[in-house]
Amino acid sequence: MTVQRLVSSTSDDFERALLRSARGEGPSPQAVRKAAAALTGAAVLTGVGAAAAASGASLASKAAASGAVTKGIVALMTPWVAAGVVTSGAVIGVVTVVAHRADVEVLAPEVSASAPYRPRGGVLAPPRAAASQPAPESSAPETIEELAARSVPIAPQPSASAPASASAAPPPAPSASAPLSSAPAPEVRSSVTDEIRAMDQAREALASGKSQEALALLDRMRHDFPRGALSLDAEVLRIEAYAASGRRVRAIYLSEQFLQAHPNDPHAPRVRSMLAAMSNR
Amino acid sequence: MVHSHYRLVWRLLRWLGVPRNELDDVTQDVFWLASQRMDQIRLGSEWPYLFGVALRKAASARRAASAYGSIVDLEHYDAAASLPLPDQQMEQGQARELLYEVLQGMSEDSRLVFALFELEELEITEIARLLEIPVGTVGSRLRRAREEFSREARRVRARVAFQGRER
Structure with missing residues (x-):
């Protein structure tokens, strides 16, 4: 059964505006980090290692090489982490949690560069250098038009060289583009x-x-x-x-x-x- | 796993009426409860399990809110009271508050199917599996949910316009 979403089929702009606003809704990265730390603690690190081994991904060698995987810790969440990787390709999701732990030596930049997976509207792993800094949430997102005006094409998807700003907090839809411009945003008038x-x-x-x-x-x-x-x-x-x-x-x-x-x-x-x-x- | 599902559970709880200031706590409760049942959860069934726990926690949070003076409703009215004139600034966050108000005006069954299909963009068949109901039932609930959504959206829009004229 194929049913069109209301956001694309409704002729009512008010309804569409409401539905679109849902896209930016979500927990703060800090809340996710806190929850992951509270629920899994160091076990998450072990989970990454287990997941990589289970999936046969190249992560395994990176994890081993980084020495970041703790050994001998009871992996409370390991089966779930492994399942997440195998069934839904959520490896970046797991690694993101690890990456947000700025006090832990991790392999986030390498992973985000080699696996450009973007969870639906989710939070992306920032490079390590940015991990200890607040996300640039207040930057005005660059629009398609501005991108088009540039002589050098710029990939809108985040990469290791373009820190992602797609935090779970607003702004929503336009935040899919990386904050490439440091120019101050014009005064917002958004009724x-x-x-x-x-x-x-x-x-x-x-x-x-x-x-x-x-x-x-x-x-x-x-x-x-x-x-x-x-x-x-x-x-x-x-x-x-x-x-x-x-x-x-x-x-x-x-x-x-x-x-x-x-x-x-x-x-x-x-x-x-x-x-x-x-x-x- | 925590990260990949946390946002989904958090958003679902939000659409189902858990007050914003309790969302992180309730979401953590969902994962904590699930972690206690790890040995019973089959690989690949994490999301259906979390979904079931989230539904129960949402119902319980709504009951608590109702028992303690309807926190959910108070949150609505606070949000509504802070709404600006239609011709003044209205950020995305306020549009979301309006969406939240519209959702809370819908019946529980409709709101759940609507949230899963329209906001979380699950497929009809996925929703049928999650809710353990026939695909046709999901379709009829979705039709009803859309009618309720449109009705509530018109009501909220009229209220915002009226509030604008009052000020």
């Missing part, structure tokens, strides 16, 4: 109702054939609501506006950036279909 109104105006402009006006409205919207609940909807509309204005290359580029940053977003199928249509012209 949901204002944002919906702005989105409607941009849609109407595009529907009546005024693609340039739509783009200008979307630019203003981005400035006014940099972390808005409809920011991804606005990016999709921007792609449509560029395509409608004849700037096909720009539209294709933005589509690819969108799909790379948000492959599982409810808008992704639509963007893929637009991309296919534009590429086949």
Whole structure:
């Protein structure tokens, strides 16, 4: 049975804004770290070793080489950790817990570099250098448009050289991009109702054939609501506006950036279909 | 395992009405209880087990909140009271508070299926397995849940608009 999610099928912007807001909800990294420490303690480290051995992953050699795996500790959680790795590929999840223990020698950077697994909206393992520093939660996320403006393509997925900021705390959807810009964020003006109104105006402009006006409205919207609940909807509309204005290359580029940053977003199928249509012209 | 499931359990408890200030404690309780039953949990069945424990803990937290002056409801009204005018700033966090308010207006069965499908993005078949009910029942509950969600969303939206005019 295939049923579309309401977030992508509803025509009500208010409902969509509410549903989208759920994506940023979650425990703080500190809470997860605390819980993991309380529940598993050093056993987690043993769990990593056991998991690696069980899965036959390259982690085994790294864990052994790092000497971080404690030996002889009763591994309370070991079966679960091993199961998590075998059944759901949650090795990064486990390693993240370890990585957050700044007082323990761990192998997080190597692991996150070799296994770019991102749990759904979850917390990613920061490189060791960042482990003892607070996550850059307040940085304004770089938008697709800004990414597109750069001459050097930048992978939106976090890597060892681009510390991930996708903490469980807000901001939600846009936080999928790494905080690449240190410029101060513009003053946030983010009323949901204002944002919906702005989105409607941009849609109407595009529907009546005024693609340039739509783009200008979307630019203003981005400035006014940099972390808005409809920011991804606005990016999709921007792609449509560029395509409608004849700037096909720009539209294709933005589509690819969108799909790379948000492959599982409810808008992704639509963007893929637009991309296919534009590429086949 | 703790990390990979912690967020899921925490979010589920949140959608099911556990007050925010108790979420970390209740989530830890879920894992602690599960850790006491480790020998009974089959490999690959960790999530269904945690899910069952989380449902019971959520029900118990809701009962406690109700017994001690409806903490959940007070939290709603606090959030509602702090809502700005519609034309003032409203951050994502406040949108989430509205979502939370909408969810709490739904019936328990609807809220659970809605949270699992719409917010956690599980598949219908996964939900059927978790709840041990037929796929068709999940589908009908989801339809009803969406109706309730839309109704509650309209109510909350009207309240926010009204509050905006009052100020």
